[in-house]
Amino acid sequence: MISFIFKRLLQSVVVMLTVALIAFSMFRYVGDPVNNMVGQDTTDEERAALTEQLGLNDPFIVQYGRFVLNAIQGDFGTSYKYRRPVSGLILERLSATLELSFVSAILALGIGIPCGVYTALRSEGLLSKSIMTLSLVGVSLPTFLIGILLILLFGVVLRWLPTFGRGDVVDIYGWWTTGFLTISGLKSLILPSITLALFQMTLIMRLVRAEMLEVLRTDFVKFAKARGLPDRAVHFKHALKNTLVPVITITGLQLGALIAFAIITESVFQWPGMGLLFVQAIADVDIPIMAAYLVLIAFFFVIINMVVDILYYAVDPRLRADSDT
């Protein structure tokens, strides 16, 4: 088990370094960093001096190394547009995105998995067929459109829920601001989290359903039935567990994707998170923010992937066979 974790850690580090390489290349070579930092009337000598001072004439490896070291400490340079350290900008907004993603994840899993199981077991029923149809619609609606429609319905027509922003937030623990502790904060979370969760929810549901249908066709399920085991035991004890094992990997990825998909939701709802920052950075060609966002997202993904792999290892006894026998 230990060697497995060690190997995965090693792989993760390699991935992070690769991503850092891409981020760094973007950072350094897209556009001119110096140009973006100084005004029109800076002399050529001053530019040259600045270039030297920033270490931009050093060999590639050195600059890359510097970038990585800085990144580990959280220093991603200064935003071209805001003229402030990128790390500060991101930290301000991190809690907003993470809270939103967390709530959406709970929604997506909490509704997606049970629905998937249900539609697999009762595939002929009316409720099943309706859920399947709705899921098809869910997969066909782009996230931003869902957001717009929800705003239209609940914000404009019914006026039940706020349509933009986070509501009132409370500072806890330094830079983390939470919207969980205020009524307006919670209300503001409802529409965005549903919007963000919907696409993932339907994907997870369809995946669980497909996987479960496969498992229900296997020989060991047939044999379990032949032994007279009641449906409840066959479905939940045997079939469900076997279904969830491959589903773990994909759900892990999906949840990671949530953090990235937050970009869209944040744009529609003007939610002050990292995603909104990122989109604006694309339009403004603010490279430091783009680079930092890339590395951060990669970091989240790598962590999630590793957790998923370890979970997989813990749940499926066949994977442990290599080390035992």
Place this chain on the structure above:
Amino acid sequence: MDLLNINNLRIEFPSRHGTIVAVDDVTLTVQPGEVLGVVGESGAGKSTIGNAVIGLLEPPGEMTEGHVLLKTEQIDTLSAENKRKIRGRRIGMIFQDPLTSLDPLQTVEQQLVETIDLHLKLGEKKSQERAVDLLRQVGIPEPELRIKNYPHQFSGGMRQRVVIALALCAEPEVIIADEPTTALDVSIQAQILELMRRLCKDKQVGMLIITHDMGVIADITDRVAVMYHGKLVEEGTTAKILGDPDHPYTRSLISAVPRPDIRLKRFPMVNYIEEEGERTKDLDLSTHWLGKVRDFDDVDGPLLSLKNLVMTFVTKPALLKRNRIMFNAVDDVSFDIEQGEVFGLVGESGSGKSTVARMVCSLYTPAAGEVNFAGTDLTKIKSADELDYFRRQMQMIFQDPFSSLNGRMRVMDIVAEPIRFHKLASNNREVEQIVMDLLDHVGLGAQAAVRFPHEFSGGQRQRISIARALATRPRFLICDEPTSALDVSIQAQILNLLKDLQEELGLTMLFISHDLPVIRQMCDRVGVMKMGKLVEVSPTETLFENPKAAYTRELLDLMPRLDKLSHKGLELEDV
């Protein structure tokens, strides 16, 4: 009183092509302590009967007529819940593939206890004790320890024992076994069958064993029912059915079984099932393209000479060479094949025989050793173009008729591909004529050319494969288990065809099989392989009557006892 009574059973499967009658008016009975064998070829409907009795008929199948009685109680009309109560408790079932019958995520103990507790309500502790006891009865060593293992930690044979334990754990009165040993190695098969027979007699359980294998029938059944296309054609004691069958289908089935003790000229009377491929025209081989002996020179000495062949595979890949675990699939194998000879290579799965075949035709590159064909060492040839000259001379027929043809190509193109590649004909019309002649010659008929593989049965597809192999006018043919995936009667036809072709065209053959009786029918000399090594090479008669190696003797002992089988109508070959 009969234990199990199946009366006038009729099962239908509605489909878009019309209603398929899988089982038609079948009546069977099983007594306590008796083993009834239901034998037939694929599509006979035997598995369907098993599924219907235990109430697990796959939709859209439905039982339209007849009833099933367990002792005196009618069970096919019970409610779904009552049917479930019978399953496992009064009727147990064993499926074919032990590798997929068990839940991979649960220990053996969990699966056993679950079933025992459900039916016998013994509580956790008592169920665990009983589970250990069952494992001991089915012959699993150290049951107290192994019961905590997961299924993947057992070998195939062991897993089937666990499956048997599971089927028996609630003390059922009837066991239905659907091809229980087909997926197992020959050596394990015998043990499992013996186990089942013993348990059956000891506990006075009635067993319905469904199989296509005559060896199994001869081994453990008391009575036999023969099925053909859903109908019951004959029924009786095992001795009668095997030794003196009445129905022509049964007769033809028995006569098609390769015997371990005698060698036949040809398999007779196999026309009942498919018209044995009729050739519509006789080719005058002295002038026809097929017989044109080939621009290859005769060789002095053996046509194929293998020296010290070695093949290694990596089982555990690793970055550093010293960490890799490798094993020798083929370990220092040498033998010769003379021109015009049929050389057999026999062994169990994993013995390396198929690997040898693939090294001979250059699908694998040997790690060491020489492959001398017609005097040239093929392993030394570097360019693909040079190798083509030799490729023309040897071709291969594979085991699985369903994956050896590209489903998206017409038969014409499949058979023509080698002709076109090696440029063996001068224009397209000639190619087409040759292909149609070949198809006719293998007994398929020229109209087969425009069709696609999926329109043909397994045996017919093997004929297409044979036609393709002949399309380069080879002088050496490698047959890798060419009939192992075919029904017994079809196998007989294909073996007949291969024998005919070998004689007509003077082919040299390397014939690979795990089935000793088949080897006896086809080969002049035989090599026996075990775990990569060649343990014996002898002429066929010597091998069977007077084997030299101990392993050969082991293999011969494991052959099914088919002496009960009738010898009527069989023509022996003069050896």
Place this chain on the structure above:
Amino acid sequence: MEQTVEKTRLQRFFNSDVWFSFKANPVAIVSLIVTAIMILGATFAPLLAPQDPFNLAAIDIMDASMPPAWNEFGDLRFLLGTDDQGRGILSTILYGARISLIVGFSSVIFAMIVGIALGLISGYVGGRTDAIIMRIADIQLSFPAILIALLIDGVARGIVPKEMHTDLSIYVLIFAIGISGWVQYARTVRGSTLVEKNKEYVQAARVIGIRPMTILRRHVLPNVMGPVMVIATIHLALAIITEATLSFLGVGVPPTTPSLGTLIRIGNEYLFSGDWWITIFPGAALVILVLAVNLLGDWLRDALNPKLR
């Protein structure tokens, strides 16, 4: 053998299980018709649209913000109303759908070519090449397509000089969406190739002496295309959504050639003032299009799955 000889490809198709399941499935038929209508409508937009919304001379600001024709303030000239500039919504939808479909199809084709090629090579050659390609695929798969598309778009913006932005942006977009999607194809094709490679008909071809490239082309490729087609339909839906999303966010197609996503963005600003039709109709068009493509994909997957027949 009394079966009829199936002569032509077309005859084979009409006799197949696939066609049969299509005929029996009304949903599939409807979706095909809807998709066909939208595709035709989009292709022939210049002929079908009542007005050319991008001809600055043809639009009149006096026609601005008119509701759909069935509304009391509407006008029959503009069936679905007009936007803030006086452009007819129906016309903008037709032209917008055109862009959406062009970008969608092109990205799918691009992703398909790259993915199939890499998948075939990876599966057939194996070894180190396979390991490298799959590593890259795995890393890329960790990032959602939208992120990759956004990044490529952003980087392109930085690299390409400003004057060429408008001309090249559609190609950049196609490239970005395509690159973000090749992995699925590659993985599936690789999986199928690995399976087919070990099948005996491929071995038979090798024994005959046929060269690897020919084997890939003649034997392997036709047999791996089935799952590819299913992925392609799903991918098409996703590509259309991705393009719409990017355009909605303002980083997709340039404003001079608006797609359905751009239209929705434009209309979003007027949502609160009551001119709902400017957003809703393009939104509906987008949803209908994607839904139809998804339904077709679903049906195709079921029809091609041998286990379900």
